[in-house]
Amino acid sequence: MEIALNQANDASLLRLEGAMDISVAAELKAALLEAMAAGKAIRVSAEAVTELDVSAYQLLWAAEREAKRSGLPFAFTRRLSKEIEGLLANQGLEPLAAGQESAKNQGDKPMDSRAGS
Amino acid sequence: MKEAVAGNAEQFKHSFREEAREILTELESALLGLHENRGDKEVIGRIFRGLHTIKGSGSMFGFERMAAFTHDLETAYDHVRNGRLEIGSELIDLTLAALDQIAAMLEEGAEGVAPADPAVCAGILAGVRKLASIEEETKPAKKSQPAPEPPxxxxxxxxxxxxxxxxxxxxxxxxxxxxxxxxxxxxxxxxxxxxxxxxxxxxxxxxxxxxxxxxxxxxxxxxxxxxxxxxxxxxxxxxxxxxxxxxxxxxxxxxxxxxxxxxxxxxxxxxxxxxxxxxxxxxxPDNASSLRVPAAKLDLFVNLVGELVTVQARLSEIAAKHDDPEIAAVSEEVERLTSSLRDNSMNIRMMPIRATFEKFRRLVHDLARDLGKNVELTIEGADTELDKTVIDQLSDPLMHLIRNSMDHGIEPAALRAARGKRPTATIHLAAKHSGASVLIAVSDDGGGIDAEAVRNRAIERGLVAAGADLTEAEIFALLFQPGFSTAKQITDVSGRGVGMDVVRQRVDSLRGSINVASKAAEGTTVTLRLPLTLAIIDGLLVSIGDAFFVLPLANVLECVELTQADVERANGKHIADVRGEIVPYIRLREHFGIRTPRPEIEQIMIASTEGGRYGFVVDKVLGNCQTVIKNLGRFYRHVKVVSGATILGDGSVALVLDPERVAHDAVRATAHGVRAGPSVAAIAAAVKQSLRGRSAAPQRTV
Known part of the structure; x- marks a missing residue:
């Protein structure tokens, strides 16, 4: 799994890959806090996420809530897979970044990689 | 952090294992119950839910193999509860065998545990699938389907x-x-x-x-x-x-x-x-009604309480020497609290014996099948509580006693019929409290023990002299000698003469005793008398010369004086007249070879033993004491009359006596005209040495 945060001119780009569970939750929190602190739009690429458990979900959900309050756009560049979204829905967890247009793929390449394991 | 998560996951796995073991035991009981009452829907429902839980939670905690293995079984019981499959002996036996494999998968990796056998598992699954598909032609179960039952x-x-x-x-x-x-x-x-x-x-x-x-x-x-x-x-x-x-x-x-x-x-x-x-x-409050605590933590806790009791005794002694009301008040308060803490900590360790009893249902079922006998197990007093340490060590002796009853006690069907007995034989397990002891009895309604055969066998093996005059109890006690067996045939079940010896050793190590009662053609009852707890007892502290002893308070009935005049009146016989009742007494001074001079007035502690009332003569009765029992060192472990030792407030050693054993040894010694008791001075010195060594070692780090 990987959590990578890159800074583009107009956005913080967070790329998530693999299983997002309790073992990477602290790392995900740090990356989200850093993205919030940058004060730019937050764009998340989550297509390669293979599992998203409650620990990761509640972090992303809280980040989205705070981004909205601060007027920062929070959106997916690449949404979670249909399967993961289906699983979340079965658990009664509302979709993340719902109603947000998928942002353009701009700046989706790493610049300043902050890789996690 | 990942390590911490992994550690917690391991802890959770551990608690899953504990829960799952309980579920397996319940499943086993339920399955055996089903044997007797096949239409019991509630039991079938319980089995299904048990299997479902093992499967579901097993997969959640990383026991995927176990979950996959349980899947088809669960499907089979789903069919049973929906009336699509009839429950029969074959399915019950396959399920019991499957439970053994599940238990092995659960303990996988643990030392000394045989791993689950893939061939056996495959055989069981093939059997279950075959049975289930007899009734269910369009078998829907797919491996990937996590739950078998559509709503x-x-x-x-x-x-x-x-x-x-x-x-x-x-x-x-x-x-x-x-x-x-x-x-x-x-x-x-x-x-x-x-x-x-x-x-x-x-x-x-x-x-x-x-x-x-x-x-x-x-x-x-x-x-x-x-x-x-x-x-x-x-x-x-x-x-x-x-x-x-x-x-x-x-x-x-x-x-x-x-x-x-x-x-x-x-x-x-x-x-x-x-x-x-x-x-x-x-x-x-319901949420706090129970809590799982590792046994090791409890043991440490009880040990600490034990040490606290010893220190408190020292404090009381120091307080008594100083005439200071303030110190005395604090010391009394500490004594009250320690006593309460001791009682509570002992209570924590008490567990009902139910689980131990229940697991023998399976043994009886399997043995009955192997031996071709029809036997039912009845249980009484399963809620009787005793110390966890005692319970842990009871399984083996009980297993040997049950095997022995099943194999040698219960007669073949034809003989039972000839004797006019019920075709179904009974093994009865019972537990009840008796003072500071627990009585655990294993009874059968079999053929009884042939005392003459036991006697002859003992003579053959040179254990007793040919003309020896033995009581029935003494003859039955021979059964517990190493290697003793009257079985004409050694079977897989018993007859090698190993089991009964193990029973005796284990019961001895628990400071218990064994009593056998048997009637020819009617049955046998073996009763184990075990102490409620092993760690701390209430005792009476007594002294002889400069040696100290503790007599368990549970045994002591009363204390009377013994004067020189009393001794003369009895014409030198060791008997005392206690309000008209003649009570034989044992001079502990003589029994243990203590050479200090005898005081004018001695004290007789009257104690109840299985052999009746006995008096134990000592110099002084010093008072009640809560005693933390320490094991004797390995050199003195064989000294049965002393069940342990304790350190007194002033640092001296007191030996905890087992009145039953002392009486038994003294009677035998009188019969043979020898002094039976060991040298107490040597034991006390060795105990002191070993306890000093132990306390000098670095201790707890918690």
Whole structure:
């Protein structure tokens, strides 16, 4: 799994890959806090996420809530897979970044990689 | 952090193992019960739910192989409870064999545990599948299908349930995934779930390992409240869980609007008042009703309490020497608290013997089948409590006694018929309290022990002289000699003469005694008398010269003086007249070879033993004492009259006597005209040495 945060001119780009569970939750929190602190739009690429458990979900959900309050756009560049979204829905967890247009793929390449394991 | 998570996951696995072991034991009992009453729907339901829980939770905690193996069994019992498959001996036996394999998978990697045998597992599964498909032609079970029962197939009408599930803060830390629980619930029927995130704090304040989400769900299922509760079985102690029938035919999640503060409070109060069995919350006392604690922690706790008792004795002694009311008051308070702490800590270790008894149902079932005998096991007093350490060591002796009864005690069917006995033989396990002891009896209604055969065999083996005059009890006691067996044939079950010796050794090590009663053609009862606890006893401290002894208070009936005049009146015989009753006494001074001069007036402690009342003559009775029993060193372990030693407040050693043994040895010594007792001075010196060595060693780091 990987959590990578890159800074583009107009956005913080967070790329998530693999299983997002309790073992990477602290790392995900740090990356989200850093993205919030940058004060730019937050764009998340989550297509390669293979599992998203409650620990990761509640972090992303809280980040989205705070981004909205601060007027920062929070959106997916690449949404979670249909399967993961289906699983979340079965658990009664509302979709993340719902109603947000998928942002353009701009700046989706790493610049300043902050890789996690 | 990952290590911490892994460590917690391991801890959670450990607690899953413990729970699963209990479920396996319950399953075994239920299956054996099914043998007798095959139509019992409730038992079948219990078996199904047990298997379902093992499978579901097993997969959740990483026991995937176990979960996959259990899947088809669960399907088979689903068919049984839906009337599609008839329960028969073959399925019961296959399931019992499967439970053994599941138990092996559960303990995989543990030292000394044989791993599950893939060939056996495959054989069991093939058998189960064959049986299940006899009734079920279009077998739907697919390996990847996690739950076998579509909601409509489950027994009973479809009902709607409202489930509120708030994971405890540590649930995820322990490796459990709330989402899996919600998914598993979904497999029971039609589920509408809503996650409530109002407790999620600002991002910066989130503890990443804590679960802030709770769920409100409505489930339409035919499975019933028990099945719903089973989904949460491993986490319910650490979560808030409410399961209640959904009111009327309200559509799922009609009430999803957020409840007002007043509504929430009113609802909570109402729930608290009418707490139903389907509810567990943090704030009810029910939630704290039990707690799993590793036995090692308990042992450490009891050891510490033991040491505290010793220190407190020293404090009391010092306080008595100083005429200072302030110190005396504190010392008395410490004594009161220590005594209360001691009693409570002893209580914590007390467990009912039920689980140990119940597991012999399987042994009796299997042995009856192997021996071609018809035997039922009856149990009495399963709620009798005794020290965990004692319970842990009881399994082996009881197993040997039961095997022996099954093999040698219970007659073949033809002989039973000829004797006019019931075709089904009975093995009866009973437990009850008797003073500071527990009596555990294994009885059978078999052929009884042939005392003459035992005697002849003992003479043959040179254990007794040919002309020896032995009482029946003495003859039966020979059965527990190493290598003794009267069995004409050695079978797989018993007859090698190993088992009974093991029984005696184990019972000895527990400071217990064995009594055998048997009547030819009627049956045998072996009774084990065991101490309630091994760690601390209430005793009476006495002295002879400069040696100290403790007599367990439970045995001591009264204390009378013995004057020189009394001795002369008895013409030198060791008997005392206690209010008209003649009581034989044993001079401990002589018994233990203590050479100090005798005082003018001695004290006789009258104690009850199995052989009747005996007096134990000592110099002085110093008073009550709470005694922490330390084992004798290995050099003196064979000294049976002394069951342990204790350190007194001033640092001297007192030996804890076993009145039964002392009386027994003294009677034998008188008969043979020898002094039986060991040298107490040597034992006390050795104990002192060994305890000093122990206390000098670095101790606890907690």
């Amino acid at each position: 409509a197939a489950a027994a009973g009408p479809i009902e709607s349930w409202r489930i509120r599930f708030a994971p405890g803060p540590d649930l995820m830390r322990f490796g459990a995934k709330p989402s899996l629980l919600v998914n598993e619930l979904g497999q029971l029927g039609e589920l509408a779930a809503r996650a409530v995130l109002d407790a999620v704090p600002p991002l910066g304040e989130i503890d990443p390992e804590r679960c802030y989400v709770r769920w409100e769900m409505e489930l339409a299922t035919a499975a019933g409240a028990e099945a719903i509760r089973d989904v949460f079985i491993f986490v319910e102690d650490t979560c808030e869980l409410t399961i209640e029938p959904a009111a009327g035919a309200a559509p799922a999640l009609e009430e999803t609007r957020p409840a007002s503060e007043a509504e929430i409070t009113a609802r909570a109060l109402a729930e608290k008042r009418n707490a139903t069995p389907g509810r567990r919350t943090y704030d009810t």
